[in-house]
Amino acid sequence: MEQLRNYINGELTEPVSKTYLDNYEPATGEVYSQIPDSDERDVLLAFNAAKNAFESWSKTSLESRMMILMKVADGIEKRMDEFVAAESKDNGKPQKLARAVDIPRAVSNFRFYASALQHFASESHQMPGVGINYTLRQPIGVVGCISPWNLPLYLFSWKIAPALATGNCVVAKPSEITPYTAYLLSQVCIEAGFPKGVLNIVHGLGNKVGQAIVEHEGIKAISFTGGTETGKRIASVAAPMFKKLSLELGGKNPTIIFADCDFEEIVKQVVSSSFSNQGEICLCGSRIFIEKFIYEKFKEAFVAQVKTLKVGDPNNDDSNMGAIVSFQHKQKILSYIKLAEEEGGAILTGGNEVKLDGRCANGYFIEPTVIDGLDYKCRTNQEEIFGPVVTLTPFENEEDILMMANSVKYGLSATIWTNDLKRAHRVAEKVEAGIVWINSWLVRDLRTPFGGVKASGVGREGGWEAMRFFTEAKNVFIKS
Numbered sequence: 001m002e003q004l005r006n007y008i009n010g011e012l013t014e015p016v017s018k019t020y021l022d023n024y025e026p027a028t029g030e031v032y033s034q035i036p037d038s039d040e041r042d043v044l045l046a047f048n049a050a051k052n053a054f055e056s057w058s059k060t061s062l063e064s065r066m067m068i069l070m071k072v073a074d075g076i077e078k079r080m081d082e083f084v085a086a087e088s089k090d091n092g093k094p095q096k097l098a099r100a101v102d103i104p105r106a107v108s109n110f111r112f113y114a115s116a117l118q119h120f121a122s123e124s125h126q127m128p129g130v131g132i133n134y135t136l137r138q139p140i141g142v143v144g145c146i147s148p149w150n151l152p153l154y155l156f157s158w159k160i161a162p163a164l165a166t167g168n169c170v171v172a173k174p175s176e177i178t179p180y181t182a183y184l185l186s187q188v189c190i191e192a193g194f195p196k197g198v199l200n201i202v203h204g205l206g207n208k209v210g211q212a213i214v215e216h217e218g219i220k221a222i223s224f225t226g227g228t229e230t231g232k233r234i235a236s237v238a239a240p241m242f243k244k245l246s247l248e249l250g251g252k253n254p255t256i257i258f259a260d261c262d263f264e265e266i267v268k269q270v271v272s273s274s275f276s277n278q279g280e281i282c283l284c285g286s287r288i289f290i291e292k293f294i295y296e297k298f299k300e301a302f303v304a305q306v307k308t309l310k311v312g313d314p315n316n317d318d319s320n321m322g323a324i325v326s327f328q329h330k331q332k333i334l335s336y337i338k339l340a341e342e343e344g345g346a347i348l349t350g351g352n353e354v355k356l357d358g359r360c361a362n363g364y365f366i367e368p369t370v371i372d373g374l375d376y377k378c379r380t381n382q383e384e385i386f387g388p389v390v391t392l393t394p395f396e397n398e399e400d401i402l403m404m405a406n407s408v409k410y411g412l413s414a415t416i417w418t419n420d421l422k423r424a425h426r427v428a429e430k431v432e433a434g435i436v437w438i439n440s441w442l443v444r445d446l447r448t449p450f451g452g453v454k455a456s457g458v459g460r461e462g463g464w465e466a467m468r469f470f471t472e473a474k475n476v477f478i479k480s
């Protein structure tokens, strides 16, 4: 059985405990590798390596820093097939999705920030006859990056690339459920000649390794993506330590469809925004609101389209949906489907586990599920399910839809389908979200601010937002 390794001080290392955790393949339900069951001792080794590397890394020329980050991007790209297969095997997503989205985006993340670091400028403020102020944006030092299982390398690199680009050294922890591509990244860093100790990857459990990263006095900023409840726990530890915090948390995103939308075009797009990655994307639209005039027409067309989705072996190119990431998460999703029925919902399609034969006979598969007839205030419509489950709800008018859309504790993203330009701007302005798409979904420009409001998180990633998060601004005034 393959045993993964931590990446500490430029070397692949065993956990101090010498113990390992099983790593499952969601499509088969089988253990296929083991990850280090690291603890605070491994985090301490990683922190010391990062601290020792900081002096030289933070003084590395911008061009050299850019070059080595570009080499990492090239290294991933060169091993694309291996990364794609690993991401799909670890997460359960179709290989074609990992090939189209996850791994290319991880490459883009490294290239984006490798170039951004050469253009990241700061301000000066002249006081005529008095003097001049200039702002230094200095790296923080050793920072912590903790990422989830839904888009493993995509979100892992989304944090560590800007952290490294701004001259910090990193102690990073991928999800224990999907560790493999982070392990491959370690190998790429070694092959690229990445300076020792600048990036350290410690595998293991959240409440052991993640907690140790958050608690460590010397780790001055935490960038986290994951569940809202975990975000709360992290904030409760980090805030009193005055650490900088970036929290990208859960969502319960509305898809808002007005009667004047381009009906034929949107049905397939809303199927995609509902069920991509088995619905395990924080930006998926899980509450679909349809203007009452077209409710029945949309319901019929949408359900018919959903029924064409094939849930299958992630290795097969004709699979539109793969496996749910873990047995526990599959059970959580099924429990919400049961709750929806208890709350009076009608299952229009789906609602069941999918039993495949062959190698996937023991895998974790759920049908794409569409439910209607629920009150917008019920638990199914208020709580994040994070799986292939969406609800349909009719609405009367703009006021009605904004009240329902904003009724949840989350505020991550929203998607609006309408050809009324003024209405699009009005609704985009009033919907409580950090990211809004109009007549599109998941169009991503890495320069834009990324993040949510309310229980969806604190702070923004992306573009200069990430570069500023990972630096401290210092104003210096010189008298003339």
Ligand code: TXE
Binding pocket: 146, 147, 148, 149, 150, 173, 174, 175, 176, 204, 205, 206, 207, 209, 210, 211, 214, 225, 226, 227, 228, 230, 231, 233, 234, 248, 249, 250, 251, 281, 282, 384, 385, 386
């Ligand atoms: O997140 P967790 P998971 C939501 C979604 C999902 C829920 C849980 O609702 O069902 O979060 O998913 C580490 N201190 N999203 O289990 O548990 C953990 O090891 C420090 C939305 O992935 O929050 C992992 O590396 N770290 C999200 C990471 O935190 C801790 C995407 C995320 O784990 C920790 C994924 C602790 N006390 C899930 N406990 C989005 N917004 O994209 C755990 N961890």
